[in-house]
Amino acid sequence: MERGTRPNAADGNNFSTSRRRLLASSGLAAIGAVMGGAMPLTRNGAGIPQAHAQAAPPAAPPSAAAPAAGKGPQHLKYPGKHEGLVVLGEKPLVAETPESLLDDDTTPIDKFYIRNNGQIPEETKNPDAWKITIDGEVNNKVEITLGELKSKYKAVTRRMVLECGGNGRAGFSPPARGNQWGNGGAGCAEWTGVPLADLLKKAGLKPSAKYTAHYAADLHLSGDPSKPSISRGVRLEKAMDPNTMIVWAMNGQPLPNIHGGPVRLVVPGWSGSASQKWLTRITIRDREHDGPGMTEFSYRTPIKPMVPGGKGDPANFRILESMPVRSIITNPANGAKFAAGTKELKLRGASWAGDLTVKQVDVSLDFGANWQRTTLEKPKNKYDWQRWTATVKLPTDGYFEIWARATDSKGAMQPHLAGFWNPQGYGGNAMHRIAVLVG
Ligand SMILES: Nc1nc2c(c(=O)[nH]1)N[C@H]1C(S)=C(S)[C@@H](COP(=O)(O)O)O[C@H]1N2
Numbered sequence: 001m002e003r004g005t006r007p008n009a010a011d012g013n014n015f016s017t018s019r020r021r022l023l024a025s026s027g028l029a030a031i032g033a034v035m036g037g038a039m040p041l042t043r044n045g046a047g048i049p050q051a052h053a054q055a056a057p058p059a060a061p062p063s064a065a066a067p068a069a070g071k072g073p074q075h076l077k078y079p080g081k082h083e084g085l086v087v088l089g090e091k092p093l094v095a096e097t098p099e100s101l102l103d104d105d106t107t108p109i110d111k112f113y114i115r116n117n118g119q120i121p122e123e124t125k126n127p128d129a130w131k132i133t134i135d136g137e138v139n140n141k142v143e144i145t146l147g148e149l150k151s152k153y154k155a156v157t158r159r160m161v162l163e164c165g166g167n168g169r170a171g172f173s174p175p176a177r178g179n180q181w182g183n184g185g186a187g188c189a190e191w192t193g194v195p196l197a198d199l200l201k202k203a204g205l206k207p208s209a210k211y212t213a214h215y216a217a218d219l220h221l222s223g224d225p226s227k228p229s230i231s232r233g234v235r236l237e238k239a240m241d242p243n244t245m246i247v248w249a250m251n252g253q254p255l256p257n258i259h260g261g262p263v264r265l266v267v268p269g270w271s272g273s274a275s276q277k278w279l280t281r282i283t284i285r286d287r288e289h290d291g292p293g294m295t296e297f298s299y300r301t302p303i304k305p306m307v308p309g310g311k312g313d314p315a316n317f318r319i320l321e322s323m324p325v326r327s328i329i330t331n332p333a334n335g336a337k338f339a340a341g342t343k344e345l346k347l348r349g350a351s352w353a354g355d356l357t358v359k360q361v362d363v364s365l366d367f368g369a370n371w372q373r374t375t376l377e378k379p380k381n382k383y384d385w386q387r388w389t390a391t392v393k394l395p396t397d398g399y400f401e402i403w404a405r406a407t408d409s410k411g412a413m414q415p416h417l418a419g420f421w422n423p424q425g426y427g428g429n430a431m432h433r434i435a436v437l438v439g
C-alpha cells in the first residue's frame with residue numbers, strides 16, 4: 001500500500017488503537033512498499049485521527065481511543081487485572097494500560113501493564129523456599145532462599161517506574177517490529193526488597209566482573225527448557241546502584257505471579273526487560289551478556305541514525321540502557337466530551353525520564369503554537385515518576401487536541417514524533433496527544 005493512501009497515516013502514537021487496526025489490516029506490507037520506493041520521511045505527527053474527525057468521540061471509554069467502525073481494542077480478561085487493559089498479544093500475553101488508567105499516584109496492581117516473552121509459570125505454593133543463585137565472577141557463590149533474603153537483609157521500599165523498552169513503539173513510521181505500545185507500557189509501583197548490591201557484596205566480586213546475566217523460571221514459548229524466554233543483563237555499575245533491587249512485594253502485597261512473583265529484579269530507569277521476573281539466578285560475567293534480548297536488534301539501537309524502514313547492520317548497534325523522557329496526560333481521557341460553554345479544563349498527568357529527572361512539563365492546546373507550563377511535583381525518591389497538573393483556558397467550544405511535552409534534567413525535550421527509527425522500535429518518545437470535544 002502506498003503511504004499516501006493509508007487513511008490513518010497521520011495518527012499519532014497516542015491514537016494507537018486506530019493504528020493497531022491499521023496494522024492488523026495491512027500487516028507489515030507498508031515496510032516493503034516504503035523501502036522499494038522513495039526515501040521515506042518521518043511521518044508528520046500532527047493531524048486529526050479519522051475517528052475523531054468523522055464522528056463525535058465517545059465519552060471517555062476506558063480504552064481511551066475512539067473506536068470507529070469494526071472491532072475496537074481487545075480488553076484483557078485476567079484474574080486480578082483491570083478490564084481496561086488492552087491486549088497487544090496473547091502468546092505471549094502482553095497488555096498495555098491506556099494512559100487514562102495511569103491517573104493514580106501509585107499504579108495499582110490491577111492497572112499495571114503486563115509483558116511476557118515466554119510462558120507464564122504456575123504460581124509457587126511455597127514462596128519462601130524459592131531459591132536464588134549468584135555465581136560466575138564472584139569469590140563465593142551465593143545460594144539463598146527468599147525466606148532467608150527477607151529475614152537476613154534489610155528491606156527497603158521505593159516507588160519506581162517500570163517501563164517496557166518498546167514503550168511508544170506505535171509512533172514509528174514505517175511500523176517497527178514488536179508489540180505496538182502507545183505510552184502505556186509503563187507503571188509506577190512501590191517495590192519492597194533488597195538492593196542487589198547487598199547480595200553482590202556478599203558474593204564478593206572478582207576484578208574480572210563486568211556484567212550481569214539474569215535467568216528465570218519461565219519457559220520459552222516453544223517449551224524447550226534449554227532456551228531462556230529472555231535473559232538480559234546490565235553493566236556492573238547499574239547492578240551496584242542502590243536503586244536496583246531484588247523485590248518480593250508490590251504496593252505492599254506479595255509480588256503477584258503475573259508480575260514475576262515470588263521474586264523479581266527491578267532495574268529502574270532502564271528498559272523493563274532487564275527487570276527479570278521469576279528470578280532464579282544471576283551470573284556475573286566478564287563481558288557484556290549475550291542471552292536472548294541482548295543481540296542483533298533486540299533492545300539495541302543504532303550508533304548512527306539509519307534510514308527509516310532500512311536494513312540495519314547489527315555491528316552498528318549498541319544495547320539500550322536508560323529510557324528517554326516521557327509525559328502522559330492521564331486526565332481527561334482521549335475522546336472526552338465536555339458541555340458547551342466549558343471555559344477551562346483541569347489536566348493531570350505523569351512524567352519520567354529514565355535515569356534522569358523531569359525538569360518541566362508543558363501543554364499546548366493549539367498544536368504547539370503556544371505552550372503553558374504545568375505544576376510539576378518532585379519525585380518521592382529517585383526513579384519515582386513526577387505527577388503534574390495544569391488548568392487550561394478554552395477560548396471557545398470545539399475540537400481541541402491537548403499536547404504534553406516533558407523536558408528532562410539535561411534539557412532534552414520530547415520530540416513531535418518518534419524519530420531515530422530502528423527495526424524493533426526503541427526510544428519512541430513523541431509527545432502525548434489527546435483529543436477532546438467541547439459542546
Ligand atoms: N522472566 C521474565 N522476566 C521478564 C520478562 C519475561 O518475559 N520473562 N519480560 C520483561 C519485560 S520485556 C518487561 S517490560 C517487564 C514487564 O514486567 P511486568 O509484566 O511485571 O509489567 O518484565 C521483564 N522481565
Ligand SMILES: [Mo]
Binds near residue numbers: 115164165271273
Ligand atoms: Mo519490555
